[in-house]
Amino acid sequence: xxxxxxxxxxxxxxxxxxxxxxxxxxxxxxxxxxxxxxxxxxxxxxxxxxxxxxxxxxxxxxxxxxxxxxxxxxxxxxxxxxxxxxxxxxxxxxxxxxxxxxxxxxxxxxxxxxxxxxxxxxxxxxxxxxxxxxxxxxxxxxxxxxxxxxxxxxxxxxxxxxxxxxxxxxxxxxxxxxxxxxxxxxxxxxxxxxxxxxxxxxxxxxxxxxxxxxxxxxxxxxxxxxxxxxxxxxxxxxxxxxxxxxxxxxxxx
Numbered sequence: 018x019x020x021x022x023x024x025x026x027x028x029x030x031x032x033x034x035x036x037x038x039x040x041x042x043x044x045x046x047x048x049x050x051x052x053x054x055x056x057x058x059x060x061x062x063x064x065x066x067x068x069x070x071x072x073x074x075x076x077x078x079x080x081x082x083x084x085x086x087x088x089x090x091x092x093x094x095x096x097x098x099x100x101x102x103x104x105x106x107x108x109x110x111x112x113x114x115x116x117x118x119x120x121x122x123x124x125x126x127x128x129x130x131x132x133x134x135x136x137x138x139x140x141x142x143x144x145x146x147x148x149x150x151x152x153x154x155x156x157x158x159x160x161x162x163x164x165x166x167x168x169x170x171x172x173x174x175x176x177x178x179x180x181x182x183x184x185x186x187x188x189x190x191x192x193x194x195x196x197x198x199x200x201x202x203x204x205x206x207x208x209x210x211x212x213x214x215x216x217x218x219x220x221x222x223x224x225x226x227x228x229x230x231x232x233x234x235x236x237x238x239x240x241x242x243x244x245x246x247x248x249x250x251x252x253x254x255x256x257x258x259x260x261x262x263x264x265x266x267x268x269x270x
Contacts, residue, residue: 047073
């Protein structure tokens with residue numbers, strides 16, 4: 018909580034020199050087994066370790082939720098989700114993951130990481146490539162979620178990789194319908210991080226949005242007219258909670 022407070026208080030002057038060490042500590046607690054966690058596991062105290070590690074991951078997501086809106090001001094440099102993912106990957110070489118990836122997940126992850134490196138190289142040559150920056154944000158965040166045990170993000174990761182390959186290998190403009198659907202799904206999530214990420218990426222893609230993509234949005238608005246249609250699209254209406262409101266309420270108590 019103290020780390021989150023520091024970031025929120027000084028986020029307008031956020032810099033890798035002081036933010037990265039904070040992120041590194043939270044990642045170590047939330048994604049990797051610590052000595053105490055291994056002892057608890059041996060004693061079959063899974064509830065204790067799961068609760069602590071889950072809280073650490075949620076704090077990381079809250080930190081990123083505050084940092085991500087700043088990304089549009091520094092599109093020429095690596096995004097915070099990308100930086101965070103690189104920190105996690107460096108720790109993975111010497112630590113044991115809480116949620117080890119099986120062979121299938123690992124292969125897809127490696128493909129995504131390879132694409133991320135390609136995107137970063139392209140952005141270094143052309144910082145104005147806003148769509149690529151949006152993909153960097155989405156790919157980095159999705160891989161982080163998979164490392165956090167969210168295997169449901171796998172299909173999103175596969176869709177993003179497919180879209181990037183089609184964009185890279187085709188000289189024609191690609192349909193953004195798949196990306197728009199991903200952004201809409203993120204917009205309906207509980208985490209403030211994912212909603213802010215969705216809005217930022219939308220801003221990066223909006224100048225390429227055409228009639229087919231607008232029709233997808235109109236379909237959503239039509240379905241919103243009835244609760245049943247809205248629930249079918251987002252599957253989260255009853256549980257929709259603003260994470261930051263919860264955090265502020267808990268801090269006030």
